[in-house]
Amino acid sequence: MKKFLLMLFALFCIGLFAERLDLNTATLQEIKQLPVSELQARDIYNYREYVSFFESLFDLRKIPSIDQMTLLRIKPLVLVSLYREEDEVSIRRAEIQDLLERLDSNEGGSEGMSDVWEDYLMTPQNVNQMHFDDFVSLPNVSPVDAVALLKRIAQGDTIADMRDMRNTVGLSYYGNTNLRSYVYYKEPPVKNRLFIDANLQYYTRYFEEGSRDMFREPILRSDYGVSGVVIPHDKRKSYWGYFNLDKLDPDMMVKLRARYGNHFKIGMMNYKAKGETALIDQPSEDIIADTKMYAGYENNQLPIIKNTTLKAYVGDYRATFGEGLVMENTDYYSARKTGYGFSKRILGITPDLSRTQEYGLRGGAVEIKNPRWGFTAFGSATKKDAVVYMQRELDSLGVATDYLTPVVDADGKYHVLSYVTPSVRFDNDDLREAEAQFNNELRQGGAYAMPYINLTTRKDFLEEKLWGTHLQASPIIGTKLGFTTYTALYDNAHFVVGDWNTLQTQLIRDSYYYKVFKLLDSELAGMYSTKNAAYTRNYRRVLGFDASTVLGNTSVQGEYAELSVDGDDLKLGDDPKAYLISAYTQYENLNFLTLFRHTDIDFDNPYSNSFSEHEKFTDTSLDKYIYALTNPTLSDIYQNSSQAQPEHGIYFETRYKFNNYFTVGRSYLDLWERLTDGRRSARFQSELEFRPLFQVSMRLRYKNQINRYDDLADRGVSKTNEYTMSLRTFLSARDFLEFEYRYNTVWSPPYTSLTNPAEEGNNSMAAAMMLMTGDYIGVNYTHNFNPSLKLTGSFVYWYGHGISHWDWEDMEIDFMGEKGAKTWVALHSRVSQNLYVTLKYRNKSYQSKELRIRQYNEAIAAENYFERVLHNENTIRLTLDYRF
């Protein structure tokens, strides 16, 4: 009877509700039948269609035209069914949205790694099946964390969920927090399906200071001012003027990736930088050559060989092994790349859609890995940009013209000096015309000067075929031995690098300036030759070993690499070498890193990207004396160098959260010697955060660097102090407000360009040491209007007094001039669950001191003195992201 009554009641309810209109499925016509006005009906329909499905009847009150009376009137006539549009992919995307945004904002530094991490966020890996390399390739997961998890799994245990993973003995708080978003436990949150990522970026940027100065340097005949020769001021006698680099010219990037789960992956990316030919105007062969693309297959559970993963890629890919001493191919340098924390390497083969162009690998790569062993083989055939030795071209009568032609050896091969990543990849024909115009000027100079451009950049000049392999064995969990080698074959050119004396005459334009070529420039003479007095070959070969192990809560890892020059390939120690060893100890709230590294002066491995304080060629003539170079664009060898400078030093880093209120943030001390000139330096940075309330945090940061601390009488001595205070408030709705103040001092020998301007009578007193001070004040703000619209912005004012300032701006680091102000604002709009738009505008207004004292500090008759020049820059960046 009871059952019958219940059924009757249910039928009654169904009958009752059946007469009601379901607002989540009703048509507009049906809604119009309700006792509402035409406008109200349309508003109800539009709300459901364009804002949200109704979760309850009271959602009707969110519609401006629906008042309480209307709600009460229609309430008995309508119902809302449970109706959700979200699928598992959009739910997953919503879960990881913050991490995706953080990866996007780190993209400037990580160069292509974000794509890999984003894929793993979206389609995580099974934590119970991951290998050691899979764990340590994720951000902020240490080898100690990896071993803790692997040992537990090896004992037959299965990690069942997030809480279970947290209970793993030896897994750190940081490791767990970062790992949990990249893994799943039993069932993947998202089933295999097709994923598409499309990205469009439009960016009007300005050149960085180094490139700007390089392009503006005039190319003038040598005897100006010597014998009454009047050289007309002519902007076109510089790359800047000739190529009209003043005009607004955007960077454009189009990127498209598609994958089926984590198995089948394809992608393409085209990047057109400022100053380069637009995609639409390029011939198709250039588009194919410059567009990155890949297709690949990955399987982490091969059917026959148990617990073995396979990766196979054709097209553009990255290869990274060990500590990056033998192979980590990227165009981008980052200082103090430890391989720990967020400064990670993704080991093995990964698809490459980064902006890396010069050191990109294109061909095929296969990687098979098992917890016990691993094998990787890769091959690449590409054309590289290079600095080429040039000579004047002869016309049909045998007379030298202003045009240039590459120097050709007796064996028909060209001579090149170096690989180069140009700041602007000018078209070779355009460069040829520009150089002819420059040569017309140069050849009129004195006989002791270089009368033509003898070294210049050529796009896609060097034909390189590269093959390499990596073998690894892991006898016990967490212990790994690896061997890596690659050989790059050059069919059409010899690398020819003269000794220090020869280079001085080839790189420096005029004997008057030879004095700027210093001891430091032995780094240039250390570049690798394939042809010299001792041997002639057509390859460059690098071999290396890497090893790592975990002892308790400490992991030790290192790599040794040799560049084959005149020694035996298989004998250690007889060739230029680089090595690095690090030990990382972690406790629950404390970690400590010690890292020792050494890079020989003549270890010239363009595919290395390891730890150092400075990039290769810092402070050499390519950096400091651009005006004295035979071709100012030779400076690009330094400007975009990705290798480590030859250094020998030890680095300590720690982070300690000693209670809920105080945290010592990333703090480090680096002591190192630059091997080219023996300059010893020390750099220390420490950060203390006090967070008395969750909403409020105060940070103090101190940085100190002393160069040439062992010889205070040396010109190279300098002491830099930087004090930073910031107050951060974490407001409601994830809004954020920060104030920051920074004060710097630099104590150094006098630079007359900074103290006494080059005017007659200004420099009559003896100068002692000099103290420069500068400061910086800034405010950063983030406001979330709602889940779909976020505004971020910043205002910064600084006064440098000769000290250069820097600022972490959104996605990139920005170096600033003497004195100025900068404002930027970015709007982040989530148009739909799949489509994101970011529009960022920046105005930067700054002064720079433009007059440089070069050889002497004498006043010149009728000289015009320009104290400071104001720069005003407007920058826009539009980013469209589509994720399906």
Next chain:
Amino acid sequence: MTSNKSMKTLVLSCLLLSLSFSLAAWSITDTYFGNRISSPDARSFAMGGSGTYSRLRPFAITTNPANLTLMDKMLAAQGTLNLTRAQEDRAVPLYNSFDAYLDDAVIASNTNTYDDYAGVALGTYPISNMRLGLGAYYKPLISFDGDYTEQIRNNRGTDNDSYPEMVAINSIENTGLLNQAGGIGSFGIQLNPKLNLNLGVDFSMLSGDIKQMKSIRWSQWAIDTVGAGVLPDSTYTNSFTLDGNQLKAGLALQVGSRLGFGASYTMKSSLDRSGTSRAQKDAYLGHAVADELVNYDDEYILPSEIRLGFSYQPRNVVRTWFNLDVERVQWTELSDMYEDTYNLYVGVEHQIENRIAFRFGFQAVNSWRLETASQTVNNVVVPLLWAKKTLTPMITAGSSVNLMEGLTLDLGFGFAWREYESLDNFRDSYYNDKLYTGSSTYALWPNSYIVLKDRGWDNPDKISENYVTVMTGLSFAW
């Protein structure tokens, strides 16, 4: 009472509109092609000028005539005023004592404001599953307005921190618009509940009356220094009219409730340009008064344009529209000197709360300028005409207020900028007073080292322009 309130709102809105200034910051460098005025729809303007597919404001029909029947309104009208503040900074290169090019120093900074207005009205009539529509509009298509002043000064006394004397004043005053008045016909058909196809045609009359004047006037100090009647003032004028018409066809396709695609094709237009240029220069040493008059009548071509775009309305916690348009302007129809250009327009609207719209957008528009140069061939100086492409990015934002049912006030704000090189407007050799006095030494220039010769492409001016535009539009739809 209600009607009184509505009337008040209407009057207030009109007052607001009449008080708003229109600003269009216009470049004086574009004397031939002028400055293309972007969308007169304040909503579209705030969304970066995007709107090839748009049904929300009457002015959408000027971007794509097929938008007319896409709007399911019986009658609609819109008026727009815009005010543009134009700043031009003109700089010359600086060199240090090593002849190294350092940077550029601004020698003339001009700020002017300009205003424009436009209006549109339309009506549509439904027949079964079809809709027919007619519309008419007026809007400025190209502005030739531009004002510029620069002072020529010597460098006397600058070491002592005193003001150097003014030698001459140069000025440019350009006025004129190419006006567009057109009629639009459109046909729409609801093919099925999810598919709505619209086709439209726009025929417009183009006419303009343009006057350009450039003058050099010596200062009283200069005249007093060398004597009256020695230094010749100059005036160059160029007056012309443009007359012709333009044909545009468009398509708007609504696919479901979220997505719409639009396409428009503007045909190449040949306008009749007839005018007079006149060069006047006072008499000076051994030269009589010059007054040269040249009449001309030639063809002025506006290139064809193809514009494709879409509008996407997702389900979002804040109601959202996303528009994106790409436009190809076929400049190669004019001559081989040009290349076809591509323009990008992107915009987003979020209705934050209570239907308050927040709009923002971006556009990147490429235009061509004509510059002169010369080349010496066999010792004969041959004048050359160069076409130079200039990119003008613009960021935009805006909002709207519903004043009453059907009546909306839109506000749009835009900031655009561009940087490029151009030749000196007034060549330096003109200020060499030795030409006029016959003396072997300068009278107006205390620095005897100065070489007053023309700067060519060896050292062109660097131009930095920025435009701030405020646009207000009042639209009514029934």
